[in-house]
Amino acid sequence: MARYNPSRRSVLQTAGALAGAGTFARISLRPALATPEMMQDAVRAAIGEAQVQKGKVKLDLPPLVENGNSVPCTVTVDSPMTANDHVKAIHIFNEKNPQPNVISVKLGPRAGKASFSTRIRLADTQNITAIAEMSDGSCWSDEVFVIVTLAACVEEPKP
Amino acid sequence: MSRLTALSASLLTALLATSGALAAEIPLDQRRSNNDFVSADTRAMQSDDTANPGMLAVLDGEAIWNAKGGGQSSKSCADCHGDAAVSMKGVAARYPAFSAVLNRPVDLEQRINLSRTSDQKAEAFAFESKELLALTVYVAHQSRGMPDAVEETAQTKPFIEAGRTLFERREGQLNLSCAQCHDENWGKKLSGSIIPQAEPTGYPIYRLEWQEVGSLQRRLRECMYAVRAQPFDYGAPELVDLELYLMWRARGLPMETPAVRP
Amino acid sequence: MIGRALTHVPASAKRGDIIEIKALISHIMETGYRVGITGQPIPRDIIEDFVCTYNGEEIFRAKFYPAIAANPFMSFFTVATESGTIAFSWTDQHGATQVQTAAITVE
Numbered sequence: 001m002a003r004y005n006p007s008r009r010s011v012l013q014t015a016g017a018l019a020g021a022g023t024f025a026r027i028s029l030r031p032a033l034a035t036p037e038m039m040q041d042a043v044r045a046a047i048g049e050a051q052v053q054k055g056k057v058k059l060d061l062p063p064l065v066e067n068g069n070s071v072p073c074t075v076t077v078d079s080p081m082t083a084n085d086h087v088k089a090i091h092i093f094n095e096k097n098p099q100p101n102v103i104s105v106k107l108g109p110r111a112g113k114a115s116f117s118t119r120i121r122l123a124d125t126q127n128i129t130a131i132a133e134m135s136d137g138s139c140w141s142d143e144v145f146v147i148v149t150l151a152a153c154v155e156e157p158k159p
Numbered sequence: 160m161s162r163l164t165a166l167s168a169s170l171l172t173a174l175l176a177t178s179g180a181l182a183a184e185i186p187l188d189q190r191r192s193n194n195d196f197v198s199a200d201t202r203a204m205q206s207d208d209t210a211n212p213g214m215l216a217v218l219d220g221e222a223i224w225n226a227k228g229g230g231q232s233s234k235s236c237a238d239c240h241g242d243a244a245v246s247m248k249g250v251a252a253r254y255p256a257f258s259a260v261l262n263r264p265v266d267l268e269q270r271i272n273l274s275r276t277s278d279q280k281a282e283a284f285a286f287e288s289k290e291l292l293a294l295t296v297y298v299a300h301q302s303r304g305m306p307d308a309v310e311e312t313a314q315t316k317p318f319i320e321a322g323r324t325l326f327e328r329r330e331g332q333l334n335l336s337c338a339q340c341h342d343e344n345w346g347k348k349l350s351g352s353i354i355p356q357a358e359p360t361g362y363p364i365y366r367l368e369w370q371e372v373g374s375l376q377r378r379l380r381e382c383m384y385a386v387r388a389q390p391f392d393y394g395a396p397e398l399v400d401l402e403l404y405l406m407w408r409a410r411g412l413p414m415e416t417p418a419v420r421p
Numbered sequence: 422m423i424g425r426a427l428t429h430v431p432a433s434a435k436r437g438d439i440i441e442i443k444a445l446i447s448h449i450m451e452t453g454y455r456v457g458i459t460g461q462p463i464p465r466d467i468i469e470d471f472v473c474t475y476n477g478e479e480i481f482r483a484k485f486y487p488a489i490a491a492n493p494f495m496s497f498f499t500v501a502t503e504s505g506t507i508a509f510s511w512t513d514q515h516g517a518t519q520v521q522t523a524a525i526t527v528e
Contacts, residue, residue, distance in 0.1 A: 062200060064351065066421035067367040070490040072200040097488050098454050105497075106482040110475070112439035112500040116483075119490040121452070149351035207443075209429040212492035215447040218425045370449070370491035 039093050042100035043131065046091045050139045052131055057142040059092075059130040068122040068148040073102075077114035077132045077140070081107075087114040089133040096126035122148045183343050184408075185356060192412055193355040196346070197421055201367070205419040213296060213365035213417025216372040220297025223290055228279030236294075239278065243301050251299035252308040252414050255403040257315055263396065264318050264403045268295050268374060286393035292372050296363045299416035306413055307360055309406040322404025325397060331388030352421065358409040359402070361418020368421065375402055423448055423468065423519040428509055430523040434501035442473065442481075443496040446511050446519065452487035468493060470512040476505035501527045 043052070060074040077087045086109045092102035102120050114132070122128075125148050131141045194202060208214050224236045224243055240246040254267040265273065271294055272283035284291035311319055326337045340349070341357035348354070362375040369377075376398045380390035391397045424447025434440050446468065453465025465487060473481040480499045493511075504527045512518045 062198065066198050066201060066352065069370050070367040072204070094488060098452070099487060101486040102488040103486060104484040107497075108480070110478070110480045110500055110502070111498050113498040116481075116495060116497040118483075118496075119494050121488045121490050209427050209443040209445055210494055210496075212445065212447070212494075214427055215425050215445065215492060218427070219447075 039100040052139045052141045056140040057132045059142040061144045064147045070119045073120045074117040075130045079114045083109045086135045091131045093129045096124040196353040196355040216293045216296045217300045219293035223294045228281040231280035247298045247301040251302040252305045302414045307409045322400035331386035333386040335386045361415035364418045426521040433526040438501045445494045450491045468513045474508045
C-alpha cells in the first residue's frame with residue numbers, strides 16, 4: 001500500500017484552519033504524539049544498525065478500525081523455524097501514538113510457526129511497521145496504513 | 160351503520176390497534192442481532208471464549224456467586240441457588256421482569272440487589288460497580304444461546320408502552336429519537352460505524368470504547384448524552400422502562416452475554 | 422492490579438504438531454496518557470512482561486508497551502514436544518507477577 005505521510009505542519013495548518021472557520025473542533029488534551037523520527041530511534045534501539053529490508057513479514061491489521069482502543073493485529077513471518085534458520089524476534093512500531101513501541105516478541109525454533117496475534121491501541125490514522133530479526137542477523141519488515149475512526153457518538157466519562 | 164362509516168371505523172380500529180405502526184417498527188423477521196453489524200474481527204472476539212474479555216468478568220462473577228454475601232445472613236448466592244448453570248438458566252432471557260415487591264418491572268441488576276438486601280441481608284452493590292457487573296454478567300451468561308423471552312403481559316404492558324414512548328420521543332439538543340436511528344436507519348453508516356438495530360441481547364457487554372464491561376443503562380445514558388439530552392440517573396424507572404421495551408422488541412433473538420461491541 | 426487469566430492450550434496433541442496457544446489476562450493497561458477528572462494524567466500502570474514456558478523451557482516472551490490494548494490478549498504457536506505443563510506468567514511494572522498453568526498430553 002502506498003505510504004501516506006502528511007507532515008505534522010500540514011496537519012496542524014489544516015486543523016487551525018478548521019478551528020478558525022468555526023467548524024466543530026474536538027479539543028483534546030492529548031500529549032505530544034510520536035514522530036517518524038522517534039519511531040526510527042525506537043527501531044535502532046531494538047535492532048541496532050542492521051539494515052531493514054521489505055519482505056518475508058506479513059502484518060495484518062484492518063485497514064479501517066472500528067475502535068482505536070482495541071485493534072486486532074497479527075504478524076506472520078515466512079521462516080522454516082529450524083535451529084539454523086528462524087525468527088529471533090518480532091517488533092511492532094507506530095508513528096502517531098504517544099510512544100513509538102507497541103510490542104517486542106522473542107521467539108525461537110520451538111515456535112514451529114513465526115506468527116502471533118494480539119490487540120493494540122491506535123491513537124490516530126497512521127503507518128504501523130513490523131520488523132522481524134532473523135537468526136542470521138538479517139531484518140525484514142512490513143508496513144500497513146491504518147485509518148482510525150472513533151466511535152460515532154461522543155461519550156461521557158464513566159461516572 | 161352505512162358502508163362508508165363501517166369502512167372508516169374498521170380502518171380507524173386497525174390504525175389504533177397497531178399504535179406503533181406509524182413509527183416504522185422493524186418487522187419481526189427482519190430483526191438482527193447487533194452482532195451482525197460489527198466487524199468480522201469483533202465477531203470473532205465475541206465467539207472465542209479465550210479472546211472475549213467479557214469472559215474474565217464472568218469468572219469474577221462466579222467467584223462472587225460462591226462467596227459469602229458479607230451480610231447478616233452470611234450466605235452466598237450458591238447457598239440458596241446452587242449451581243448457577245442450572246438455577247439461572249433462562250433467567251436473564253426473561254428480564255426486565257415484573258417485581259411484586261416493587262410493583263413494577265426491574266432489570267437484572269436491580270433484581271440481584273433485591274436478593275442481596277432482602278435475602279442475604281447485605282448491602283446493595285452500587286450501579287455499575289465492578290461487583291454488580293460481574294455478578295450480572297455471570298447470571299446473564301447462563302442464558303447465552305437461549306431466545307429472549309420477554310413477553311407482554313397485563314402487568315408489563317403499560318411499562319412496555321412507556322418504554323416505547325421514550326424510544327420514539329425526540330430528545331436533546333440534537334432533537335433525535337432512538338427510533339430515528341435504530342428503527343428507521345439501521346444498517347446505514349454514521350461516521351464510519353454501522354448503525355445497529357439496538358437489540359440488547361448481549362448485555363452486560365464488553366465495549367471496546369470502554370475497555371471494560373458495562374450495563375445497558377450505561378449505554379443508554381451515553382446515547383442520551385450523545386444527543387445532548389440530560390441522561391436519566393442509574394436505576395431511574397425511565398431507564399428500566401426503556402430496557403424492558405428494548406428487550407421485548409428483541410424477543411426471540413438469542414441471548415449473547417457477554418457480547419463484544421465497538 | 423493483575424486480575425484473572427483465561428488460557429487455552431489443547432488438552433492433547435501429537436508429537437511434532439504445531440499447536441496454537443491463547444492467553445488473556447484482566448488488566449486495565451493504563452497508558453499514563455489518559456487525563457483524569459482532576460485534570461492530571463492517570464499514572465501509567467501496565468503489564469510489561471509476558472512469558473510462556475513449556476516444562477520449564479521458555480518458548481515465547483513478549484514485552485508489552487502502553488500500546489497493547491486493555492485486557493491483553495496473545496495467541497502464538499509452539500511445537501508439541503512432550504507431555505507436561507505449559508506455564509504463563511505476567512509481570513507488571515511494579516514487579517507483581519501472576520502465573521497460570523495448563524497441562525498438555527502429547528502422544
